[in-house]
Amino acid sequence: MIAAARCVVxxxxxxxxxxxxxxxxxxxxxxxxxSLFPLGIGAEPNQLRAVAPGVIWVxxxxxxxxxxxxxxxxxxxxxxxxxxLLGVSPLGVIAAAKVFTHWLxxxxxxxxxxxxxxxxxxxxxxxxxxxxxxxxxxxxxxSLIGAIGAALTLGLRGGGVLLxxxxxxxxxxxxxxxxxxxxxxxxGLAPQGQLQLLGALLLLAAAFAPWAIAAALRISTE
Amino acid sequence: xxxxxxxxxxxxxxxxxxxxxxxxxxxxxxxxxxxAAGLYVGFFVAPTDAxxxxxxxxIFIHVPAAWMSMFLYVVMAFWAGIGLAFNTRxxxxxxxxxxxxxxxxxxxxxxxxxxxxxxxxxxxxVWDARLTSELILLFLYLGxxxxxxxxxxxxxxDRAGALLAIVGVVNVPIIYYSVTWWNTLHQGASVSLTRAxxxxxxxLTGMLLMALAFWLYSIAASLARVRCIIKERx
Numbered sequence: 204m205i206a207a208a209r210c211v212v213x214x215x216x217x218x219x220x221x222x223x224x225x226x227x228x229x230x231x232x233x234x235x236x237x238s239l240f241p242l243g244i245g246a247e248p249n250q251l252r253a254v255a256p257g258v259i260w261v262x263x264x265x266x267x268x269x270x271x272x273x274x275x276x277x278x279x280x281x282x283x284x285x286x287x288l289l290g291v292s293p294l295g296v297i298a299a300a301k302v303f304t305h306w307l308x309x310x311x312x313x314x315x316x317x318x319x320x321x322x323x324x325x326x327x328x329x330x331x332x333x334x335x336x337x338x339x340x341x342x343x344x345x346s347l348i349g350a351i352g353a354a355l356t357l358g359l360r361g362g363g364v365l366l367x368x369x370x371x372x373x374x375x376x377x378x379x380x381x382x383x384x385x386x387x388x389x390x391g392l393a394p395q396g397q398l399q400l401l402g403a404l405l406l407l408a409a410a411f412a413p414w415a416i417a418a419a420l421r422i423s424t425e
Numbered sequence: 426x427x428x429x430x431x432x433x434x435x436x437x438x439x440x441x442x443x444x445x446x447x448x449x450x451x452x453x454x455x456x457x458x459x460x461a462a463g464l465y466v467g468f469f470v471a472p473t474d475a476x477x478x479x480x481x482x483x484i485f486i487h488v489p490a491a492w493m494s495m496f497l498y499v500v501m502a503f504w505a506g507i508g509l510a511f512n513t514r515x516x517x518x519x520x521x522x523x524x525x526x527x528x529x530x531x532x533x534x535x536x537x538x539x540x541x542x543x544x545x546x547x548x549x550x551v552w553d554a555r556l557t558s559e560l561i562l563l564f565l566y567l568g569x570x571x572x573x574x575x576x577x578x579x580x581x582x583d584r585a586g587a588l589l590a591i592v593g594v595v596n597v598p599i600i601y602y603s604v605t606w607w608n609t610l611h612q613g614a615s616v617s618l619t620r621a622x623x624x625x626x627x628x629l630t631g632m633l634l635m636a637l638a639f640w641l642y643s644i645a646a647s648l649a650r651v652r653c654i655i656k657e658r659x
Binding site for chain 1: 561564565567568571572575576580581584585588589591592593595596599600603604606607
């Protein structure tokens with residue numbers, strides 16, 4: 204079981220490394236979306252500081268969703284997914300491993316680059332830690348919930364747009380907790396409560412999402 | 426024991442079809458009568474509200490619609506879950522038949538809420554916790570319908586929709602509490618939907634009559650739709 208998970212993680216990481224532009228595109232998208240907001244709403248520093256947590260989080264949501272449709276598509280196209288379904292190792296474990304890899308290549312870079320965006324928005328340096336921590340706890344939830352949508356829309360026409368319609372409403376709690384924790388810290392209050400709620404969401408999603416993903420994959424490939 | 430047999434007997438689409446027609450017809454008649462009575466009580470019998478004037482009368486449509494919008498999502502997820510677990514065709518058909526009615530009531534609740542908000546709060550839309558979660562509920566309904574519409578094969582559409590509905594129903598309380606919490610963080614409760622004075626009994630009567638009418642309408646509309654789906658598929 205562990206060996207199967209490790210094998211999937213290593214294989215998907217290798218695939219991502221061989222095609223680095225795929226990973227880069229989503230990251231670039233995140234940076235571009237975050238850079239567009241000041242052009243739209245004006246570069247007044249106080250205003251930027253006020254909207255920064257929300258903007259960074261919304262950009263993270265969109266960017267994480269953008270890479271979701273690729274999560275199972277290639278495996279579905281070349282038949283690897285069917286082999287995974289037929290194999291002896293539990294599908295939930297394989298799904299969890301795939302989601303983990305997806306987070307490593309799409310979520311983790313966001314966590315690392317977010318302080319740079321925060322710099323653009325003139326956020327005080329004391330908030331970088333909270334921002335990065337909230338993203339560290341929140342982006343895996345996005346990958347887990349998004350993977351359910353990705354599995355359900357596998358091979359459908361207009362899959363990408365449909366996926367966003369299914370997944371974005373479910374992202375609302377993560378957005379509220381994530382941006383809220385940074386807002387709290389900015390207001391001089393302790394952000395621990397929201398971070399703990401984010402952690403609770405992560406545990407809940409990590410416990411149940413792999414089974415939902417497995418069920419969705421079975422439905423989509425039968 | 427005979428009740429149990431009847432239960433299974435009507436779980437087959439073929440035998441359910443005529444029964445659904447009969448129930449739908451009588452529910453539609455009942456809905457019409459109750460709605461007429463409810464609207465009469467609401468518009469002519471119930472007293473004018475001391476604080477809100479005549480504008481409050483939209484609650485006779487707004488509140489029952491909001492109740493139904495939330496209740497129907499649970500019913501839809503219930504039938505979808507039964508369909509997924511026991512592989513019964515009719516349950517899944519019921520789920521997809523309920524979705525448009527639920528979405529309609531959600532939209533109705535938002536629309537009448539906006540009409541009520543303008544004279545009472547001075548704005549068509551405020552980012553109140555209930556309004557926001559109702560809007561997200563509408564998105565969940567639309568997502569369910571869009572997913573089913575995108576899949577050509579009925580079996581896969583049923584099962585995929587069912588899984589989405591179940592994920593949604595788990596998420597609805599989380600969304601509701603997070604939105605409530607977000608709302609209290611961002612702005613103080615400038616307007617409270619909970620009414621301090623206890624309601625006049627005629628107001629309550631009107632509202633309950635309308636709620637019953639909406640119940641019967643939902644039954645009639647869903648069963649009429651499920652008959653169409655049965656005809657389409659069988």
